Amino acid sequence: xxxxxxxxxxxxxxxxxxxxxxxxxxxxxxxxxxxxxxxxxxxxxxxxxxxxxxxxxxxxxxxxxxxxxxxxxxxxxxxxxxxxxxxxxxxxxxxxxxxxxxxxxxxxxxxxxxxxxxxxxxxxxxxxxxxxxxxxxxxxxxxxxxxxxxxxxxxxxxxxxxxxxxxxxxxxxxxxxxxxxxxxxxxxxxxxxxxxxxxxxxxxxxxxxxxxxxxxxxxxxxxxxxxxxxxxxxxxxxxxxxxxxxxxxxxxxxxxxxxxxxxxxxxxxxxxxxxxxxxxxxxxxxxxxxxxxxxxxxxxxxxxxxxxxxxxxxxxxxxxxxxxxxxxxxxxxxxxxxxxxxxxxxxxxxxxxxxxxxxxxxxxxxxxxxxxxxxxxxxxxxxxxxxxxxxxxxxxxxxxxxxxxxxxxxxxxxxxxxxxxxxxxxxxxxxxxxxxxxxxxxxxxxxxxxxxxxxxxxxxxxxxxxxxxxxxxxxxxxxxxxxxxxxxxxxxx
RNA sequence: GGGCCGGUAGCUCAGAGGUAGAGCAAAUGACUCUUAAUCAUUAGGUCGAGGGUUCGAAUCCCUCCCGGCUCACCA
Numbered sequence: 193x194x195x196x197x198x199x200x201x202x203x204x205x206x207x208x209x210x211x212x213x214x215x216x217x218x219x220x221x222x223x224x225x226x227x228x229x230x231x232x233x234x235x236x237x238x239x240x241x242x243x244x245x246x247x248x249x250x251x252x253x254x255x256x257x258x259x260x261x262x263x264x265x266x267x268x269x270x271x272x273x274x275x276x277x278x279x280x281x282x283x284x285x286x287x288x289x290x291x292x293x294x295x296x297x298x299x300x301x302x303x304x305x306x307x308x309x310x311x312x313x314x315x316x317x318x319x320x321x322x323x324x325x326x327x328x329x330x331x332x333x334x335x336x337x338x339x340x341x342x343x344x345x346x347x348x349x350x351x352x353x354x355x356x357x358x359x360x361x362x363x364x365x366x367x368x369x370x371x372x373x374x375x376x377x378x379x380x381x382x383x384x385x386x387x388x389x390x391x392x393x394x395x396x397x398x399x400x401x402x403x404x405x406x407x408x409x410x411x412x413x414x415x416x417x418x419x420x421x422x423x424x425x426x427x428x429x430x431x432x433x434x435x436x437x438x439x440x441x442x443x444x445x446x447x448x449x450x451x452x453x454x455x456x457x458x459x460x461x462x463x464x465x466x467x468x469x470x471x472x473x474x475x476x477x478x479x480x481x482x483x484x485x486x487x488x489x490x491x492x493x494x495x496x497x498x499x500x501x502x503x504x505x506x507x508x509x510x511x512x513x514x515x516x517x518x519x520x521x522x523x524x525x526x527x528x529x530x531x532x533x534x535x536x537x538x539x540x541x542x543x544x545x546x547x548x549x550x551x552x553x554x555x556x557x558x559x560x561x562x563x564x565x566x567x568x569x570x571x572x573x574x575x576x577x578x579x580x581x582x583x584x585x586x587x588x589x590x591x592x593x594x595x596x597x598x599x600x601x602x603x604x605x606x607x608x609x610x611x612x613x614x615x616x617x618x619x620x621x622x623x624x625x626x627x628x629x630x631x632x633x634x635x636x637x638x639x640x641x642x643x644x645x646x647x648x649x650x651x652x653x654x655x656x657x658x659x660x661x662x663x664x665x666x667x668x669x670x671x672x673x674x675x676x677x678x679x680x681x682x683x684x685x
Numbered sequence: 686g687g688g689c690c691g692g693u694a695g696c697u698c699a700g701a702g703g704u705a706g707a708g709c710a711a712a713u714g715a716c717u718c719u720u721a722a723u724c725a726u727u728a729g730g731u732c733g734a735g736g737g738u739u740c741g742a743a744u745c746c747c748u749c750c751c752g753g754c755u756c757a758c759c760a
Binding site for chain 1: 712723752
């Protein structure tokens with residue numbers, strides 16, 4: 193489908209033609225800025241401290257966001273990554289070629305300027321145009337300068353426009369980078385080794401999720417996009433890398449909403465000789481480190497709430513908490529129907545839940561999660577919900593597992609890793625059985641290759657998976673995962 | 686998947702049966718310190734798509750597409 197060529201585009205294409213006729217390359221490569229817009233402001237400060245009116249000539253560049261023609265003077269605003277500065281071209285400081293070029297400028301064009309920095313009578317820091325160079329002609333108009341770009345669909349589909357028109361969006365991209373940087377630094381300072389494990393996997397194991405399926409021609413086999421990094425990282429532990437982590441993309445073929453994108457980023461780490469208590473400390477320190485380094489405080493706003501990340505976080509026993517909040521003790525409800533009835537009796541809609549683990553999950557989401565606003569660890573989960581976690585020493589029906597919740601959102605999942613290969617095999621086999629029994633619900637999958645690894649001996653290990661996108665949402669006070677994933681998944685038009 | 690809300694000029698929005706509107710952006714002109722510049726003039730539309738009702742539909746009805754919120758599902 194050819195986009196309609198309207199008058200604005202016509203006019204710009206005409207200007208492009210004129211540039212070519214004049215022998216001016218509209219897309220040259222030979223301009224190197226010496227000063228970005230921020231450097232220009234700093235240079236002006238220095239210049240004024242020396243009691244000078246103008247600096248030496250500098251080279252600066254950016255995208256034109258406004259043109260104000262005042263007869264024989266023209267003001268041009270340019271925007272670069274660092275910010276914004278105004279250019280002033282006056283007829284008596286520029287040659288005819290530059291005058292002609294200015295006639296061909298449009299909002300959206302990239303230009304380079306050479307000239308001194310000074311301050312106008314209205315006190316505006318300004319680069320005087322001694323010479324101007326077209327760096328890239330734009331032929332489509334930008335969103336309007338004052339109201340900007342608001343249409344959410346356009347913001348997501350054409351994020352580059354969002355980045356130009358809404359400065360906050362660019363800051364989210366940069367702050368997300370800072371968060372990941374601090375995260376990586378924190379892990380490396382603890383001595384963790386960063387690795388990459390396969391994204392294309394023969395068995396989508398290590399979690400409970402519906403996978404994306406794909407196909408490799410040369411191998412003539414189906415492959416899946418990973419739903420977790422867990423099992424490969426544990427193979428690393430088996431191999432003797434004692435502290436290991438991976439920051440990477442996971443793919444889950446499930447619903448999309450403000451907390452879920454089909455591809456999302458996690459940090460998973462595994463540490464030999466650690467248990468889930470050690471991991472808990474690591475996680476709260478990690479969040480605290482990142483929040484403090486970004487915001488200079490442990491207390492930050494999220495929506496209506498003020499979140500305090502200062503360790504230690506609240507630790508809540510799952511079973512006790514469920515008894516308090518719902519009156520249900522799951523240890524007395526090992527029968528699926530009994531649990532279902534009890535949940536139904538307290539007003540929970542259980543029509544769509546099939547398995548015991550599915551019911552428990554619903555019970556936790558309904559009765560516990562919404563109240564977990566301040567960073568909190570829910571501790572000790574039923575065995576049936578956690579096929580990869582080690583049994584508690586005191587109770588074989590409970591595993592050493594915790595999940596971290598903030599603002600009602602799950603942000604991490606961790607356990608003392610199951611390293612008993614016999615028990616692990618049984619748990620996988622049980623998952624496979626449950627899959628047959630409840631084909632509608634997702635289960636973990638038996639990964640024989642991983643079991644063989646475990647059979648060679650994995651040291652006692654503590655592991656965790658942290659959702660980076662949700663972490664960024666919380667720290668940057670964003671209500672939707674689509675605001676922190678630059679290109680969220682949308683239906684194609 | 687259900688419910689609610691939305692899609693009108695490049696952008697932001699009005700219009701709710703009777704000639705398709707405004708601001709910004711664009712074009713032309715005036716103006717050598719403006720910064721949402723100002724002033725004058727001009728141009729710009731498959732009103733998300735398709736069907737229906739009507740003398741007449743952006744507007745009412747039906748189907749579909751896209752998005753947002755929410756519930757369900759999912760971790």
